[in-house]
Structures are given as structure tokens and as C-alpha cells.
Amino acid sequence: MHLLNADLHCHSNVSDGTLSPAALAERAHAGGVELWSLTDHDEIGGQARAREAALDLGMDYLTGTEISVSFAGQTVHIVGLGFDADDEQLAQGLEHTRAGRRVRALQMAEGLAQVGIPGAFEGALQYVGNPELISRTHFARFLVETGVCPDTHSVFRRYLTEGHPGYVPTHWAKLGDAVRWITQAGGIAVIAHPGRYRFTPTEEYALFTEFIAHGGRGVEVMTGSHSAAEHIRYADTAVEFELLASRGSDFHAPGESRTELGTLPDLPGRLKPVWEALAARIHTAVR
Ligand code: AMP
Ligand code: MN
Ligand code: MN
Numbered sequence: 211m212h213l214l215n216a217d218l219h220c221h222s223n224v225s226d227g228t229l230s231p232a233a234l235a236e237r238a239h240a241g242g243v244e245l246w247s248l249t250d251h252d253e254i255g256g257q258a259r260a261r262e263a264a265l266d267l268g269m270d271y272l273t274g275t276e277i278s279v280s281f282a283g284q285t286v287h288i289v290g291l292g293f294d295a296d297d298e299q300l301a302q303g304l305e306h307t308r309a310g311r312r313v314r315a316l317q318m319a320e321g322l323a324q325v326g327i328p329g330a331f332e333g334a335l336q337y338v339g340n341p342e343l344i345s346r347t348h349f350a351r352f353l354v355e356t357g358v359c360p361d362t363h364s365v366f367r368r369y370l371t372e373g374h375p376g377y378v379p380t381h382w383a384k385l386g387d388a389v390r391w392i393t394q395a396g397g398i399a400v401i402a403h404p405g406r407y408r409f410t411p412t413e414e415y416a417l418f419t420e421f422i423a424h425g426g427r428g429v430e431v432m433t434g435s436h437s438a439a440e441h442i443r444y445a446d447t448a449v450e451f452e453l454l455a456s457r458g459s460d461f462h463a464p465g466e467s468r469t470e471l472g473t474l475p476d477l478p479g480r481l482k483p484v485w486e487a488l489a490a491r492i493h494t495a496v497r
């Protein structure tokens with residue numbers, strides 16, 4: 211099971227990816243993925259299509275989502291895997307988490323208009339696949355397409371992060387709520403890309419201990435968001451906190467994402483893969 215090619219983190223056009231769930235399934239399968247999960251931000255509207263496409267291709271499937279959480283003044287992402295996609299409390303929690311995105315986007319556009327970039331709300335909307343899920347990524351694509359910045363990374367650096375004109379602070383879900391929505395629906399909660407956050411050691415320790423106290427059980431070790439050094443560092447963290455380890459590319463779009471589906475290094479042998487604990491929750495393809 212260790213050497214299974216599992217890719218348990220990516221995005222479709224139901225959130226801020228550009229491919230449909232079915233097209234992503236094909237890309238994952240072509241990349242050699244054997245166990246796949248679509249983890250759209252704050253949304254599970256693509257789950258049925260992703261699961262059906264995966265099973266048709268002979269690829270095993272776990273349900274997934276990536277919940278936006280506010281913790282210690284920063285945004286933290288919590289991936290949920292293997293939950294019941296029909297769970298009512300999870301659906302309501304995600305709906306509540308999505309609710310502020312439209313107003314936030316209008317405020318972002320106001321900030322951009324003040325520095326001479328008009329029409330960003332309408333511009334970003336052109337890239338949105340799901341009206342409830344307008345994200346900074348859609349603004350970034352618009353600003354690249356109109357020549358304001360050469361690539362999405364520089365848009366984030368110059369306009370969409372704290373201290374810049376298109377940044378609007380947001381209250382996302384509470385850590386304990388996100389973990390509870392996932393676990394009470396039969397899934398496992400996983401801290402996404404811990405290397406991305408800018409926490410002090412004390413804050414990071416608080417994140418892990420509070421996450422575990424709320425019932426969280428996993429951490430992403432192998433992710434497209436980590437450097438080689440962070441792969442090692444968070445493998446140690448998984449051991450230290452006795453957490454299950456996950457692996458996922460965080461693929462968003464061809465030409466935009468550096469890490470292709472299914473191409474990350476395997477989890478180190480000393481870690482316990484999250485998919486072993488979710489064996490009973492896997493939708494298994496007939497091969
Ligand atoms: P939002 O949920 O609207 O705040 O948007 C967050 C999304 O923006 C993340 O899931 C990433 O896809 C994307 N993102 C965040 N930071 C960067 C960055 N520095 N470069 C490119 N994309 C980023
Ligand atoms: Mn994203
Ligand atoms: Mn994320």
C-alpha cells in the first residue's frame with residue numbers, strides 16, 4: 211500500500227482549477243494515479259462527477275474537500291478525505307464558509323480600482339466556473355490575461371496578499387468546526403501544506419495540538435507546495451505528533467501548476483499513509 215500512487219489534493223473548475231472533474235480524472239489516470247481525490251475549496255459539488263469518472267477509468271476514489279479556516283490571524287487549509295458526500299452538516303458548514311466570498315470579491319475589486327485597475331470583479335467572474343466560489347486565483351488569472359502581471363505568482367505578491375491593494379481579510383471557518391464537519395461525516399481531517407504558513411514555532415505547535423484535540427488525524431507531507439527540505443521536516447512532524455501522512459499535488463491548471471498529478475515522491479516508509487486508515491471508505495473501481 212505504501213508505494214500506491216495516491217494523489218489526494220487537487221482542484222477542478224468547481225473551485226479555482228480550470229479543468230472539469232472528468233477532465234482532471236483523465237489527467238490523474240494518465241499520470242499513473244491509482245487512488246485519487248478531488249479536493250475543491252469549500253465545495254463538494256464536483257464529487258459525484260469525479261467519483262464516476264475515476265471509477266469508469268479503473269481508478270479508486272476517496273471523497274475530498276479543502277476547507278478554509280482562520281487560525282492565529284492566518285488562513286489555514288484543512289483537507290477532508292473519505293467523508294460521506296451526502297452529509298447534511300458538512301454541506302451546511304461548507305455553504306456557510308463560501309458565503310462571504312462574493313462580498314469579499316467586490317471589496318477586492320474596489321481596492322484594485324483605487325490603484326488604477328478597473329473592472330476586476332467582472333473580469334475575475336469570466337474565469338469562475340461556480341458563482342459561489344470566486345477566489346483570489348480568478349482575480350490572478352484576470353490580471354495576467356490583461357497584462358498587469360506576467361504570472362499568477364507575481365499577482366499574489368504585488369496585489370493579493372496582506373499589505374497589498376487587492377487584499378481583504380476574511381473570517382473563514384473555525385478550526386474545530388472544520389475538523390468536526392469532516393469527522394462526523396465519517397472522514398479524516400488533514401492539515402494541508404503546513405510548510406506554506408508563516409507561523410512562529412509556538413503558533414505552529416498550537417495549530418497541531420489544537421487540531422489533534424479537535425479530532426484531526428492527518429498531515430500532508432508530500433505536496434506540490436513543499437520544498438524537498440519541507441518534505442523531510444513534515445515527515446518528522448508526522449512522526450512527532452503520531453499523525454497519518456498524506457500526499458497530493460495540489461494541481462490547479464495546466465501551465466500554471468508546477469506539480470503534475472501523480473508525480474510527487476512516495477511517502478517515506480516510516481510514515482503511516484492516511485489511505486490505509488481510510489481503506490473502508492475508498493470507492494473501489496472494478497478492474
Ligand atoms: P482564496 O481561497 O480565494 O483566498 O484563494 C486561495 C488560493 O489562491 C489558493 O488555494 C491558491 O490556489 C492560490 N494562491 C495562494 N497564494 C498563491 C501564490 N502565492 N501564488 C499562486 N497562487 C496562490
Ligand atoms: Mn487554490
Ligand atoms: Mn491550500
Ligand code: MN
Pocket residue numbers: 219220221276460
Ligand atoms: Mn489546494
